[in-house]
Amino acid sequence: MSMKELGVVGRNVGQRDLESHARGQTTYYEDVHYPRMLHLKMHRSAEPHARIVSVDTSAAEASPGVVCVLTHEDLPGKKVWNGLAAVGVGPEDEPILAFDKVRWRGEPIVAVLGESAEAARAGAAKVEVDYDPLPGVFDVEEAISGSLPALTAHWPNNHYIYPDDHGAAQIRFGDVEQGFAEADHIVEDSYQTSPIEQAPMETNGCIAKPGGDGRITVHTNTQAVHFARDNTAAILGIAPGKLRFLGGTVGGGFGGKVDVAVEPISVLAAMRTGRPVKFKYTREEEMQVSSTRSAWRLNIKDGVMDDGRIVARKITSYQDSGAYLRFSSYGSMKHAGHMPGPYTIPNVWVDARVVFTNRPPSSAMRGFGVMAASFAIELQMDKVAKTIGMDPWQLRLLNAYRNGDMRAHRKVNEDAAMVETIQAAAQLAGHELPAEYQAMTSWDRKAS
Amino acid sequence: MEDKLIRLAVNGRDEAVVIQPLATLQDVLRDKLELNAVKSGCGQGGCGSCSVLVDGELQLSCLTLAERVGDAEVTTLEGLNETNAIVPLQQAFIENYAAQCGYCTAGMVMAAKALLDRNPAPSRDEIVEGLSGNLCRCTGFAPIVRAVQQAAQALSDTGEEAS
Numbered sequence: 026m027s028m029k030e031l032g033v034v035g036r037n038v039g040q041r042d043l044e045s046h047a048r049g050q051t052t053y054y055e056d057v058h059y060p061r062m063l064h065l066k067m068h069r070s071a072e073p074h075a076r077i078v079s080v081d082t083s084a085a086e087a088s089p090g091v092v093c094v095l096t097h098e099d100l101p102g103k104k105v106w107n108g109l110a111a112v113g114v115g116p117e118d119e120p121i122l123a124f125d126k127v128r129w130r131g132e133p134i135v136a137v138l139g140e141s142a143e144a145a146r147a148g149a150a151k152v153e154v155d156y157d158p159l160p161g162v163f164d165v166e167e168a169i170s171g172s173l174p175a176l177t178a179h180w181p182n183n184h185y186i187y188p189d190d191h192g193a194a195q196i197r198f199g200d201v202e203q204g205f206a207e208a209d210h211i212v213e214d215s216y217q218t219s220p221i222e223q224a225p226m227e228t229n230g231c232i233a234k235p236g237g238d239g240r241i242t243v244h245t246n247t248q249a250v251h252f253a254r255d256n257t258a259a260i261l262g263i264a265p266g267k268l269r270f271l272g273g274t275v276g277g278g279f280g281g282k283v284d285v286a287v288e289p290i291s292v293l294a295a296m297r298t299g300r301p302v303k304f305k306y307t308r309e310e311e312m313q314v315s316s317t318r319s320a321w322r323l324n325i326k327d328g329v330m331d332d333g334r335i336v337a338r339k340i341t342s343y344q345d346s347g348a349y350l351r352f353s354s355y356g357s358m359k360h361a362g363h364m365p366g367p368y369t370i371p372n373v374w375v376d377a378r379v380v381f382t383n384r385p386p387s388s389a390m391r392g393f394g395v396m397a398a399s400f401a402i403e404l405q406m407d408k409v410a411k412t413i414g415m416d417p418w419q420l421r422l423l424n425a426y427r428n429g430d431m432r433a434h435r436k437v438n439e440d441a442a443m444v445e446t447i448q449a450a451a452q453l454a455g456h457e458l459p460a461e462y463q464a465m466t467s468w469d470r471k472a473s
Numbered sequence: 474m475e476d477k478l479i480r481l482a483v484n485g486r487d488e489a490v491v492i493q494p495l496a497t498l499q500d501v502l503r504d505k506l507e508l509n510a511v512k513s514g515c516g517q518g519g520c521g522s523c524s525v526l527v528d529g530e531l532q533l534s535c536l537t538l539a540e541r542v543g544d545a546e547v548t549t550l551e552g553l554n555e556t557n558a559i560v561p562l563q564q565a566f567i568e569n570y571a572a573q574c575g576y577c578t579a580g581m582v583m584a585a586k587a588l589l590d591r592n593p594a595p596s597r598d599e600i601v602e603g604l605s606g607n608l609c610r611c612t613g614f615a616p617i618v619r620a621v622q623q624a625a626q627a628l629s630d631t632g633e634e635a636s
């Protein structure tokens with residue numbers, strides 16, 4: 026097919042909403058204006074880990090412009106939840122509003138509804154919570170060491186249990202110990218990534234508006250409008266048909282707007298008051314309270330031959346989920362699915378654990394689970410190259426997966442383009458490759 | 474403190490609005506006049522998404538008290554398209570793919586307009602400086618800078634005003 030016949034490939038295609046952006050006419054969730062709209066602000070935990078002794082909302086309720094407050098006692102349906110419960114992920118572990126304990130600093134406890142954002146904020150600041158502080162856990166390996174008590178009864182060892190009682194997403198392929206025994210070199214290191222805030226320019230938020238027909242319309246900037254609706258309905262114990270969720274242009278998401286963080290409580294507040302309710306995260310909440318990309322720690326051990334072939338790779342990794350599960354079990358599955366990187370290694374052992382700590386719950390961000398895996402694996406590849414004195418490009422070309430190779434997940438590799446991609450990158454970077462490496466393709470392993 | 478009636482000149486119109494004490498220009502423009510191009514990414518002067526012109530000067534409307542604007546002429550992005558025709562600066566944003574989610578775009582265009590109105594032939598460094606109070610998380614700044622460069626070029630070719 027000639028380029029002429031292709032409508033899109035190889036061309037610049039106009040972005041449909043660019044003109045509307047440039048004119049300032051794109052509609053975001055916040056661009057609807059309702060009279061008599063209430064504003065919701067959250068009173069949040071000041072402690073990373075504590076027993077709640079008492080919650081006193083009387084001063085907040087008496088604060089000027091405050092219309093009502095909501096605590097866990099007002100929740101008509103679930104008290105704890107998980108966003109993936111509908112697809113069988115569980116147990117549900119995260120309180121919608123904290124009751125007996127708080128497990129991270131910023132955990133929501135009391136929602137305060139005010140006539141203005143300022144009235145709600147002032148009211149929320151007057152909620153009094155008496156805490157009995159508990160020791161916090163902030164390190165993934167410490168959390169599962171057995172020396173610390175469980176953060177919740179759901180996870181006795183502070184890590185997630187996958188179905189069939191697996192404490193980790195696992196890969197077992199070949200025999201790594203034998204691979205290590207046969208290897209000329211052992212290369213080992215530990216890698217750590219940071220939590221990263223998605224930091225969209227538009228913070229998380231929604232507006233819930235009761236209609237005369239008993240339905241509630243929700244204008245939201247969620248990245249997953251049906252998912253948010255179904256979860257809101259499940260949390261509140263109402264029929265999804267009672268909710269009309271309207272998405273719009275999302276003012277930046279990057280994975281940071283899938284947590285259903287604002288809708289359920291806003292709908293409850295709208296049901297309770299019969300008035301439109303707006304819940305918009307402040308910039309501070311967006312940075313400190315909304316979930317981040319999980320921090321990951323990976324311990325990698327490779328067995329390598331003198332000629333550069335990696336014959337065994339063992340990875341133990343820990344995803345810091347923060348205090349609750351959210352979507353982390355899925356994140357660690359994807360993470361493990363990315364192992365052992367785009368390389369063919371005959372012996373692979375992976376344990377990828379989801380670990381609970383007293384940090385803010387973490388969640389999705391672009392390439393959920395995959396970025397941390399690539400980061401650590403590629404640093405490790407450089408370390409291997411250095412250890413055996415081999416050009417890092419050649420090391421990667423030698424080990425890159427080819428079509429027809431059996432991957433560690435017991436899937437035969439198809440549509441590989443790793444070799445050609447490295448060759449093209451080397452050329453762009455002006456890095457000379459020896460003739461036999463230039464001649465490699467994804468269809469054979471001639472050079473090895 | 475009591476609610477209060479103030480008058481503002483916005484996009485060539487006289488507006489009378491009742492405001493709460495300490496209301497910001499952003500509150501008034503967004504919530505009272507429903508000029509939705511005025512965004513609110515932080516409400517504390519850190520992002521530039523609420524940028525407007527006050528007597529031609531770039532201002533963060535979230536840090537401007539509505540009462541203090543007085544007789545000054547306020548211009549929001551909506552004010553650039555009173556005749557519905559798109560202006561060269563907006564056209565340059567479109568042609569350079571200088572927006573993705575679009576949340577920062579209104580503020581970016583206003584900052585660029587303020588710059589080009591005072592300096593029609595800015596250097597690249599001057600453009601970067603002129604946009605330094607405006608954050609974008611999606612697009613990357615290079616296409617935005619290119620858009621302003623193209624707009625400046627278009628202006629010098631035609632001798633027109635930025636917008």
Ligand code: FES
Nearest residue numbers: 516518520521535
């Ligand atoms: S909203 Fe005004 S600078 Fe961010």
Ligand code: FES
Nearest residue numbers: 573574575609611
């Ligand atoms: S286009 Fe999304 S913040 Fe700039």
